[in-house]
Amino acid sequence: MEHIKELLYKMADDLLVLGHRNSEWTGLGPLLEEDIAFSSMAQDKIGHSQALFQILHELGEPEPDTNAFMREAKLFHNAQFLELQNDDYDFSTIRHFLFDHADQLRFDNLANSSFEPLAKVARKIKGELKYHVFHADIWLNKLGNGNEESHARMQTELNNAWNYALGMFEKGDYEQQLITENIFEGEVSLQSKWLAVITPIIEKANLKIPSEKDWEPVLGGRKGYHTEHLDQLVTEMGEVFRIEPGAEW
């Protein structure tokens, strides 16, 4: 079961950490609608992570709240991309676009997983993600084709985000076993599908993917190596829960 746990942990942590980052836009969005959009996506992401933590719990891991809020940063398996601070709305939007397309394709694939508990959850989640992807595509296009400033800012943040985004596809120790047992298609296959989907959307937004010779995926997140931003995030995210673990709020 270690291979399935590894897969579930990295996905659950990606979603929990990005969900928390999305929630940091609550009250601060550049428009009321965007405030609501990021807050809604936060709620979805955290709900999706909870469903995965629940499967982990059924496999013998701690119950979802404890698992989410009591672990130290070095025990998180999220890609570093997701723990980076929100920065401005430009970076948040680029990250949202790059992550959500990968997330959609991942759950599309897992809907056919041979591990039925995950397949069941994936069949539900993949439909909900359509809205995240629509939202990301609309704003990428709007800002990429907006005015000079919005275009320049989106291109700068796409460049900044790119190698971190490639780090989402860092392979785990059990990659081959997951593929052989038809649990998950594997990160290499996922990454190539992702590139095929996002490339035309990026082009339509008049933006450019950094040249391939500069691609250097930021790895380590899946193995517990993180930036200082995750420490800060984990401390803040679990602050209330740790006041009295097990309390009913």
Place this chain on the structure above:
Amino acid sequence: MITEKLIWTALETVKDPEIPTLSMVDMGIITKVEVRGESNVYVEMTPTFTGCPAIKMMENMVAERLKEIGIETIEVKTTFDTPWNSNKLTERGLMCLKKHGLAPPPKHQGEITMELLEHSICPHCDSKNTEMKTPFGPTLCRSMHYCNDCLQAFEQFKPVV
């Protein structure tokens, strides 16, 4: 004598906590009712959205209602075995949404497209001359729209596959 039919009828009075005109049965989130013994009932539910924060509350409301009609042993469980999608709303459910001022989700053919989301029908004046303002709204299951004819903002219960 407790029958499944009697349980389904009893559950018709349990309403969505946010949409008081809509029952959980018409919403399509009660996926199974089983009478397991003389006074022993099992109910299975599924959330409209995975992250729906109301699901625990709704489980409790179902259990409370069964207690009211005298059931002694009650188990209510939420699963993804029969996942919800918006086509599961009953005809009466769609009417209830409209009565509450929400545009009902259009029937989908297994796929949600931007075309399906644009031009939803205004629940106030039935015009199709509307536009989507944002695919997100005050709860996970609603999006926000504007009617160009009656000049009113409205919400739609989102179509989901």
